[in-house]
Each structure stands twice: as structure tokens, then as C-alpha cells.
Amino acid sequence: MKRLDISAPVLSQQDLGHGILLLAILAPEIAKAALPGQFCMLHAGSPETTDPLLRRPFSIHYADGDTIFFLYRVVGKGTRLIAAMRPGDVIRILGPLGCGFSISAETKNILVGGGLGTAPLFFLARSLPREGTTIMLGAKTSGELARADAFLPHAEKVFLSTDDGSLGQHGLVTELLAGHIQRTLCTGFLPLVSACGPWPMVRAVAHLCHINGIPCQVSLEARMACGTGLCLGCAIPRSGGGYLHVCTDGPVLDAALVDWETSQ
Ligand SMILES: Cc1cc2nc3c(=O)[nH]c(=O)nc-3n(C[C@H](O)[C@H](O)[C@H](O)COP(=O)(O)OP(=O)(O)OC[C@H]3O[C@@H](n4cnc5c(N)ncnc54)[C@H](O)[C@@H]3O)c2cc1C
Ligand code: FES
Helix, strand or coil, X not given: CCCEEEEEEEEEEEEEECCEEEXXXXXXXXXXHCCCCCEEEEEECCCCXXXXXXXXXXXXXXXXXXXXXXXEECCCHHHHHHHCCCCCCEEEEEEEECECCCCCCCCCEEEEEXXXXXHHHHHHHHHCCXXXXXXXXXXXXXXXXXXXXXXXXXXXXXXXXXXXXXXXXXXXXXXXXXXXXXXXXXXXXXXXXXXXXXXXXXXXXXXXXXXXXXXXXXXXXXXXXXXXXCCCCCEEEECCCCEEECCCCCEEEEHHHECCCCCC
């Protein structure tokens, strides 16, 4: 797999509110090589900058022509520095990294995103046929359902939920999924579920799929220092023993491979 370590110009930085931004970077070779579910390590500033020392991992939101997009939330020092970058500034970018989603156009696809778990799912949605694709997005409140509108052209059905009831169904996105799974199974179809979001949500999705015999792939997050398999800092317990490294075995993993009891 082709992996590049380059300095690339920021094209735009769009503030979507609630501390969420959409970053566009001109990086033709990375954009062309990128697959849905892969990620990049980003670092604001010149290669000599050591503060912060480590790059930060971000899912590829999507790639379009020569441009690669990231949807991210400002949470600490690294993301604050990235958020301060303006068009023309140069960002360090290493990628594309990791294993992405299995893409199956033959089956019905259900994409489930919680919070900024929508980030990698958008690239996947763009890569699937609209027909047979259902998208379920949930967040704490409506303002945090970032770019939900952008999913509409890419799915037959888009369902939204918010914890506070400010948009879509009042409740958790996993409740939406539970109902939808029952309806889908009644039609005789076995869908493929692809999920990304906070760990408890993804674990609940994996459990729902497991008890209903439905294949499920999950995009996981772990603290990452290198992103390339060198530091072993992103290890999570594997079902049946041993470990998986989220950066190289994932970030997208077959949910059946993860030991959900002892992880996180
Ligand atoms: C494969 C992968 C893909 C990711 N994709 C996205 C994305 O598309 N959009 C996005 O906004 N974020 C994404 N993240 C999380 C993102 O990497 C962190 O938010 C970022 O590293 C925080 O850096 P910071 O210096 O601003 O915060 P720090 O100062 O390092 O930390 C601030 C807070 O964020 C928490 N945090 C830091 N890193 C992580 C992490 N990896 N997982 C969970 N919590 C973390 C810390 O515990 C702390 O509470 C992804 C993480 C991984 C591993
Ligand atoms: S982040 Fe270093 S091995 Fe995964």
C-alpha cells in the first residue's frame, strides 16, 4: 500500500459550529490512494516543530480529485493548532494508513454513526450504491449532527436521532438500529452493518449484530503515537486471545475479532 509523508497546503477550513471543522488539504497522491475507512496522521507546523511532539490520527472524511477532507472536533492542543491553520498554511500529513471498510455492493448496507463517527462513514457512503444503503446518524444534540445533510444523496433512507430530541428520533442511534434490524430481517435480507462512534455505542452495535447473526465492521479509535505499527500503543484485546493493533489491523475491524468484554 502506498503511504506518503508530505507537507501539503491547506485549501480551506470551514467552521461548522460546536467546535467541529471541515478541513480541506491539497494532497493529490494521498487523495488518489485513499480508501474509505483509512486515516492520516496530521501535524500542524513545519517538520522541525516538536510541540506537540506527536501527530494526531484523523479518519479520511472523503477524497475528491486532488483534495482530501477531514471532519474533526477541537478537543486539545493538537486539534487547536490544526484549527488555527488558514488557507495556504502547510500541514504535515502521513497517509493513507490502516485498513479500511470492506465494500459490498451486493448486500444491503446499514451505516451507523455516533457523534463524529460520521467522519469515516461519509467516504464509505459515497462508495456504495444509493439503492440498498441505509444511514443512521446520532448525536447528543442537533448541532453535533455534523454534515448530516451531506449524506442524503448517498442513501435510500437516512434516519437521525439525538439524545435530547432536538432533531430526529429522541434517543440513541442504537435504538434506531435495533428496530431497523428487525424490519430488515423480516424481509429475508442479511445486511452488512458498518459502524463508527464512541466506544460504548460501537460495542452496543457489535452486540446487536452478534445476537442477530449479522456481519458487522467497526471503525475504532485508540490513542495512537505512531500510526504505523511501531509503538504498539494502540493495542486492544482480540477475541480468543492476543491483541489487535488499531493502526495496522484496523482502524476498521470485523466486530467479531474484538474482545468487547475486556476492551476499554
Ligand atoms: C483512527 C482514528 C481516527 C480518528 N478520526 C477522527 C476524526 O475523523 N475526527 C476527529 O475529530 N477525531 C478523530 N480521532 C480522534 C483524534 O485523533 C483526537 O481527537 C486527537 O488526537 C486529539 O488531539 P489533541 O491534541 O487535540 O487532544 P489531546 O490533548 O491529545 O487530548 C484531548 C482529549 O481528547 C481525548 N483523545 C485524544 N486522542 C483520542 C483518541 N484517539 N480517541 C479518543 N479520545 C482521544 C483525550 O483523552 C483528551 O480527553 C481519531 C482517532 C483515531 C485513532
Ligand atoms: S499507534 Fe503505534 S503501533 Fe499503533
